[in-house]
Amino acid sequence: MTPCVPEQILDHARADILRAAATCFMERGYTETSIDDVAHALGATKGRIYHHFRSKADLFASVFRAGMEMNYAAVEPYRTLPGPAAVRWRRMAMAHAMQMIVTRPFQRTVWMGVEMHLRGATTPQQREVMADLIRLRSDYSAIFREVIVKAREEGDFDFGSVSITNQLMFMTLNSPIFWYAPRAGETRADLEELAEQVVTCAWRGLGGKEVRGQS
Amino acid sequence: MTPCVPEQILDHARADILRAAATCFMERGYTETSIDDVAHALGATKGRIYHHFRSKADLFASVFRAGMEMNYAAVEPYRTLPGPAAVRWRRMAMAHAMQMIVTRPFQRTVWMGVEMHLRGATTPQQREVMADLIRLRSDYSAIFREVIVKAREEGDFDFGSVSITNQLMFMTLNSPIFWYAPRAGETRADLEELAEQVVTCAWRGLGGKEVRGQS
DNA sequence: TTGACAACATACCCAGTAGTATGTTCATCA
DNA sequence: TGATGAACATACTACTGGGTATGTTGTCAA
Numbered sequence: 001m002t003p004c005v006p007e008q009i010l011d012h013a014r015a016d017i018l019r020a021a022a023t024c025f026m027e028r029g030y031t032e033t034s035i036d037d038v039a040h041a042l043g044a045t046k047g048r049i050y051h052h053f054r055s056k057a058d059l060f061a062s063v064f065r066a067g068m069e070m071n072y073a074a075v076e077p078y079r080t081l082p083g084p085a086a087v088r089w090r091r092m093a094m095a096h097a098m099q100m101i102v103t104r105p106f107q108r109t110v111w112m113g114v115e116m117h118l119r120g121a122t123t124p125q126q127r128e129v130m131a132d133l134i135r136l137r138s139d140y141s142a143i144f145r146e147v148i149v150k151a152r153e154e155g156d157f158d159f160g161s162v163s164i165t166n167q168l169m170f171m172t173l174n175s176p177i178f179w180y181a182p183r184a185g186e187t188r189a190d191l192e193e194l195a196e197q198v199v200t201c202a203w204r205g206l207g208g209k210e211v212r213g214q215s
Numbered sequence: 216m217t218p219c220v221p222e223q224i225l226d227h228a229r230a231d232i233l234r235a236a237a238t239c240f241m242e243r244g245y246t247e248t249s250i251d252d253v254a255h256a257l258g259a260t261k262g263r264i265y266h267h268f269r270s271k272a273d274l275f276a277s278v279f280r281a282g283m284e285m286n287y288a289a290v291e292p293y294r295t296l297p298g299p300a301a302v303r304w305r306r307m308a309m310a311h312a313m314q315m316i317v318t319r320p321f322q323r324t325v326w327m328g329v330e331m332h333l334r335g336a337t338t339p340q341q342r343e344v345m346a347d348l349i350r351l352r353s354d355y356s357a358i359f360r361e362v363i364v365k366a367r368e369e370g371d372f373d374f375g376s377v378s379i380t381n382q383l384m385f386m387t388l389n390s391p392i393f394w395y396a397p398r399a400g401e402t403r404a405d406l407e408e409l410a411e412q413v414v415t416c417a418w419r420g421l422g423g424k425e426v427r428g429q430s
Numbered sequence: 431t432t433g434a435c436a437a438c439a440t441a442c443c444c445a446g447t448a449g450t451a452t453g454t455t456c457a458t459c460a
Numbered sequence: 461t462g463a464t465g466a467a468c469a470t471a472c473t474a475c476t477g478g479g480t481a482t483g484t485t486g487t488c489a490a
Contacts, residue, residue, distance in 0.1 A: 028336060029246070029330075031244070032334075035477080035478070035479085044439085046478090046479085048438055050438095051437060055478080056477095056478065056479090115393075119244065121244065159416075160412055164394075164413075165416070168412075168416045171390040171393075172420070175382065178386070179382045201383045204422065205387070205416040205417075205419050205420050249446080249447055249448080251447075251448095261449085262467080262470075263467075263468055265450085266466085266468060
C-alpha cells in the first residue's frame with residue numbers, strides 16, 4: 001500500500017502557491033517576479049515551490065490553467081439556459097465579468113500568458129504546453145462567439161465582422177482586470193453593479209437593444 | 216563656435232533607435248528586451264545606444280513620450296472643430312484608432328509603461344520621469360473625457376459613470392494594439408475600415424445613436 | 431524503533447544582462 | 461595638418477535570478 005497520499009492536503013499546498021504566484025505575477029509581471037518573491041509571499045523559500053512545480057514556466061502555466069478552469073466553471077450553469085440567446089449571453093457575460101473582478105490575479109496571469117504566447121516568448125517544449133492553454137482559451141472564447149452569432153440570427157444583436165466583434169466584446173468584458181481596484185467595505189452588490197456597467201457597454205457594442213433593469 | 220551640430224542628423228539617429236526599441240519592446244516586452252537586442256535590430260552594438268540614451272529606462276521613457284506625442288499630433292486638428300461634440304468625438308476617435316494601428320509598436324510600449332507604473336516597477340528617480348509621462352497620458356485621456364461629457368450634455372451620448380465609461384471607451388479604441396496584425400497588400404482604406412468598426416463599437420458603448428455611413 | 435519518504439530549507443552554480451571603461455574612426459575647424 | 465570631439469565598437473565588471481544538489485525534520489507503516 002502506498003504511504004497515505006492525502007490528496008486534499010497536497011492540492012491545498014499547491015493551491016496556496018498558485019494564489020501567491022498569481023498575485024505576484026499580477027503585481028510585478030512574469031519576468032519581474034522571481035521564484036524567491038513568490039516564496040517570500042508565502043513566508044517560505046524556493047524549495048517549497050520547486051517541490052511542487054518543475055519550473056517557473058510550469059508554475060505560470062498552472063496559474064493560467066486554474067484561471068481558465070474557474071472561468072469555465074462560472075459560465076457553465078448558464079450555457080444551456082433555454083430561451084433567447086441574447087438573454088443567455090447576458091447571464092454568461094455577467095458571470096464572466098464578475099470572474100474578472102473576483103479572480104483578478106489569475107485573470108491577469110491568463111492575459112499575460114496570451115501576450116507571451118503571441119510574442120513567442122517561450123522555449124519550444126514550453127510552447128507545446130502553452131499552445132494547449134491557448135486552445136483552452138480559444139474554446140472558451142468560441143462559446144461566447146456561438147451565442148452572439150445565435151443572438152444575431154434571432155435579431156437581438158447587430159454587428160459586422162464576428163471575429164473583430166468577439167475581440168472587442170472580450171476586450172470590454174475583460175477590462176476590469178486592468179482598472180478595477182478593490183475598495184474597503186465593498187459588498188458583492190457593489191461589484192455586481194460594476195460588472196453590470198461593463199456588460200451593458202459590451203451589450204451596446206454588440207448592437208443589443210436598449211433595455212432597463214435586467215439582471 | 217560650437218563644432219557643427221547637425222540637429223536633423225542627431226534626431227534622425229535617435230529616431231532610428233526609438234523605432235527599433237519600440238519594435239523590440241512590443242515583440243518581447245520590456246525586461247525580455249536586452250539592449251543588445253535593440254542594437255542587433257539596428258545592426259549595431261550597445262555603444263551606439265548608450266551614446267544617445269543614458270539607460271534602458273531612459274530609452275523606454277523616450278519611446279513612451281514619442282508615442283504620446285504622436286497621439287497628440289494626430290488628434291490636434293480635430294480638437295477645435297465647431298459643431299456637435301459627438302461629431303468631434305468621432306473624428307478624434309477615428310484618428311486615435313488609426314494611430315493605434317499605424318504606430319502600434321510605440322502604443323504597446325505606452326501601454327506597458329502604464330502597467331509598469333501601476334505596478335510601481337521602477338526605481339524612485341525613474342518614478343519621477345514616469346509620473347510625468349503618466350500625466351501626459353492622463354491629460355490626453357482628459358481631452359476625450361471632456362468631449363464625451365459635452366456630447367452627453369448635448370443629448371447625443373448616454374452613459375453612467377464618466378470615469379468607467381472613459382476607461383471602457385479607451386479599452387475599445389486601444390484594442391487594435393493587441394489583436395491587429397498587418398497583412399500583405401493592405402491599403403490605407405482597409406485600415407480605415409478596421410478603425411471604423413472599432414470606433415462604431417465604442418460609439419455604441421457611449422450610447423450614441425445609430426447612424427450609417429459617417430466618416 | 432526504524433527505515434522510508436514527503437515536504438520542505440540551505441547553499442551553491444552559472445547564464446544572461448545592465449552598465450562602464452576604453453579603444454577606434456572620421457569629419458570638421460582653427 | 462594636427463587637434464578635437466562626435467559617433468560609434470569592443471572588452472570587461474558586477475549582479476540578479478533560475479535551477480540544482482544536498483541537508484533537515486516530521487510522519488507513518490511495518
